[in-house]
Amino acid sequence: MPVAVVGPATLQNNVILSAEFAPFQDVDVMAKVAGYVRNIKVDIGSHVRAGDVLAVLEVPEIQDEMQKAKAGVAAAQANVVTAQAGIQRAEASANIAHLSFQRISDVATKNKGLVPRQEVDVAQSKDAEAVAQLASAKSELQAALESKSAADSEYARAGAMMQYATICAPFNGIVTKRYANTGSMIQAGISSQSQAMPVVRLAQYDVLRLTLPVPVTDAAEVKDGQSVDVNISSPPRAIQGKIARFAGSVQMSTRTMDTQVDVPNADGSLLPGMYAQVHLHLAARSNVMSVPVDAVDGLGTSVEQAYVVRDGMVHVVQVTTGLQTATRLEVLSGLKPGDQVIVGRHTGLSEGQKVQTRAATYENDAPHT
Structure with a gap:
């Protein structure tokens, strides 16, 4: 049976994806x-x-509206001036009427019978009429001011439309x-x-976007600000970047999550449509116990187990795994350094079965990824 030895390793979960540069913003200007x-x-x-x-x-229509609105403002202003003058006249008339009523009333009070009662009533009536006319003049001024406000608003609207x-x-x-x-x-x-x-189509090129379809198995590891390596083939160069944003949900049709990287392009050397290879550094563990991926059955389930060989006999051990890379697994519990675990197919193996072991071919390499 091919076996591998449980030992320390530095594991890194790196995902390599291809993406196409797109403008940061790209709109049709209407x-x-x-x-x-x-x-x-x-x-x-x-x-x-x-x-x-x-x-x-x-x-032309808006220019005509501007002229009409301007004329409307002038007319409204003239109405305000007229209303203000009307208030002044009404106040003068009200003052005279009130003084006349006050004087004739005083004479009638001091010298009873000297002034006919009818004249006192007429003077009182004129006083009340003057007060009413003053109130009416004030209302006319308020209406003129409201019309002026409406005219100003119409002129401002026409001006805003003209700016468009x-x-x-x-x-x-x-x-x-x-x-x-x-x-x-x-x-x-x-x-x-x-x-x-x-009118035109406008694109923002000083910053470009890369939209990466991160697989669902790695989506939970994506975080804002994570560093990425962006490799461009023509001309060959590498750019250091960071994850700017991600969708936060997985598309059911592709089982991927859109993740975006913003790439500065101040010199304009990158063009939309160019392809780049992006290396996502999602997780890293240094000096952890690890085994090859094919040493554990039931990955991702509640029952993960490995087949350990001790003294030539098979023992089924429950294990807990952590970070997984393309070739190796982090072992959190169930195994200890130096254990020999059977790799590859485990069909037909059972607890206590005697087996002969040999080192798996890839165990000639150092246990790291």
Whole structure:
């Protein structure tokens, strides 16, 4: 029977995956409003910064709305001035009416019978009417102020829509496609996809993404910030990177978890579409007891066991395993250094069976991965 000796080893769980570089961001830049392209300032390959003007649209309807809104603000302001003047007149009339009523009332009180009661009532009525007119004038001013506020809002809305006629870059990047030319009719981006045409396609190249399909068996070991080695074949070079983010769930169709690595590309030497080989360093154990993978039956189940040979007899031992690499296993319990375990197929073996042992061929190598 081929056997291997339980011994110390340094185990590393390294996963090698291939991935394709993709832009960090890649979008079709749409227009918020419909209009004709008056001027387009970029072409394929143009490098732009966030906020740079990509194109300017001609939108006569919005220009008309701006003029109307501006006129509306002026008219509303004039109404406010008129209402304020009306309040001043109403206050003057109210003051005169109140003084007249107060004087005639005082005379009628001091010299009874001198002033007819009807004149006192008329003066009181005029005083009350003046107060009501003042309240009405104040209400008219409030209405004028509300109209002014509405006019200001409409003017601001028209101004905001006018700003949308200038299409700017949302981030630093390179124009990878130009859809429109001078004079092209651009539909608003909120229209149906069959009608709306983008202006340009913009990609962010200073940072690229690598999306790695990590197998479900290794997904639990993935952590943010883990170091990775990115190997590029053309031209040959190696880049040190880190895991930036991962999906946190496994896709049922592929049994893999999307994991992303951000790779700096300030010099632009990396291009989207290039392939890279990525080495994920998921786990490492130094100086741990280990055996070959095929020395343990029932891996991943509640019953893991190994077949140990002692004094020429087979003993079935329950074991607990830890880190697993492509060739070896970490043994947490059940075995001790120097034990001989049967490797390969264990069919037909039973407790107490006598066997003759020989060293497994790969045991000529040092027990490490």
